[in-house]
Amino acid sequence: MVTKELIRSGTTVDALVRAIADDIVSARLQPGARLDESSLALRYAVSRTPVREALVQLSAMGLIDRRPNRGAMVAQVSDEYLHAMFEAMTELEAICARLSAQRMTTAERRELEAVHQAAMRLVHLGAEEEYSAYNIDFHNRLYEGAHNAHILELVAQTRSRLGPFRRAQFRIPGRLAKSWQEHDAIVTAVLRGDAAAAEAAARAHVGIVSDASSEFVHGAREGSRNQV
Amino acid sequence: MVTKELIRSGTTVDALVRAIADDIVSARLQPGARLDESSLALRYAVSRTPVREALVQLSAMGLIDRRPNRGAMVAQVSDEYLHAMFEAMTELEAICARLSAQRMTTAERRELEAVHQAAMRLVHLGAEEEYSAYNIDFHNRLYEGAHNAHILELVAQTRSRLGPFRRAQFRIPGRLAKSWQEHDAIVTAVLRGDAAAAEAAARAHVGIVSDASSEFVHGAREGSRNQV
C-alpha cells in the first residue's frame, strides 16, 4: 500500500474522514476489510490520535463498524439492511417530491424544469457520465425543494451509506431514456403542484433504481451472504 | 460543578457520551453552553482524549456543534430546524404506521393491542409518568413493526435530537385521553391491515404532539430566537 499525501483543507481529521470514506464508497476498501489504526496512521503520515477520531466519525456515518478492543472494519451490509436502505430512500424521495410540489418557489420550479429539459440532449447522446451528474443534480433539487433541513440530512446520510452500492446504474441499456421519462413525470406533477402525483411518480422512479442496483449488488457478490 | 462518578459499563467513551447526552437531553446543559475539554475531563476524572472522542460522537448525533479550534457547545436549534425535525418525525411515524399495518406479525399485532388496551387504565387514573412510559413503548412497537432497520435508525436519531424539546407533553389537561384515542385509531387501522388509514391516523397524532411541544418550547425560551 502506497503512502498517501493528505490534502489538508480544514483539519487533519476531516481530511482523513474524506479520504477513508472515499476509499470505501469507491470500493477501493471492500466490506469486511480491517482498518487498523497503526497502518492508517503510517499510510497517511499522521499519528494514531486523529485516525481514531476519524474512525469514530466514520462509524457514526455507518460506513464502518467499530467494536471495543476489536478494531474497525468496513461495514458489512446485509442484504436485508441494504434492502431497508433502498426502501427508506424510496420513502424519503416520495416525501421530498410531495413537499417539493407544495413548497418549491417559482424560481426553483423554473430551474428544475430547465435542468431537466437540458438533459434530454444527454439521453439522445447516450452520455452516461454527464447524465449521472444531471441525475444527482435533479434529485438534489427535489431534496432541497422540500424545504426541510432535517429531512435533507436524513437523505444525505442514507445516500452516503448507499454509495458503495450505487455504481453502474446507467450501464443497463435503455436506462437513460427510462430514467428521464420517470423524471419527466415527477417534474410535470411538481410544476402542477400536484403533491399526490409527485409522490407517486417519485415512488415509481426510485423503486426501479433500487431494483437495478440490487441486482447489480447480488451479481457482484457472487452469492455470498453477509450480515450487519 | 461537582465531580461525577462515571458508570463505566462498556468503554469510557461510551459512558461519557451517555452522561453528556443525558445532561443535554435533560436540559441540565442548555443550548449554547460551552463544553471545554479540560473541564469535562476534570469533571469525569478522565483525560482529554476520551472526552474528545465523546464530543466527536455527540457532534455526529447533532447534539453539539463543534468548530475547528473553537471548541464545542450544546447545539443551538433554530425554530425553523426544530419545526423541520417535528415534520420529519411526523413523516417517519406515518411511514412506520403504514408499514406496520402491512407487515406486523400476528404476535406483534396481538401485543400492540394488549399494551394499548392495558393503558386505558392509566388514562382513567391520570398516571402521567406511567402513561409516558407506555407511550414510548407504543411508538417503539410501531417503529419496529415496520420491519425496516434503517428507518428505525433514522427514527432513533431524530427522536434523540428532539429529546430536549419533548418534555411535559402530557402535562396539558386532557392530553392523556386524547393521546389514547389517537393511538386507538392507529391500532384499529393496523389490526385491520388498513395501511392508508394507519398512515393518516399516525399523521394526525404526531401533528398534535408536535404542536404541543412546539408551544412548550416557545414558552420556555421566552421569545429568544436562535439559529443552527
Place this chain on the structure above:
DNA sequence: CGTCAGGGAATTGCATGCAATCGCTGTGCC
C-alpha cells in the same frame, strides 16, 4: 484426535506533553 488452558505478540484504549491557533486586552497611533 479433539478440547481446553496458558502465555506472548499485536492492537486498542487512555494519559500526558508539546505545538499551533484563537480570542482578548492593552497600547500606540491616527
Place this chain on the structure above:
DNA sequence: GGCACAGCGATTGCATGCAATTCCCTGACG
C-alpha cells in the same frame, strides 16, 4: 475618542508512550 495591531493567556489539535484487552498459537490432558 476610536481604530488597528501586537503580545499574551487559554484552549484546541496532534504526537507519543504506557497500560489493558484480545487473539492466536502452543502444549498438555482427557
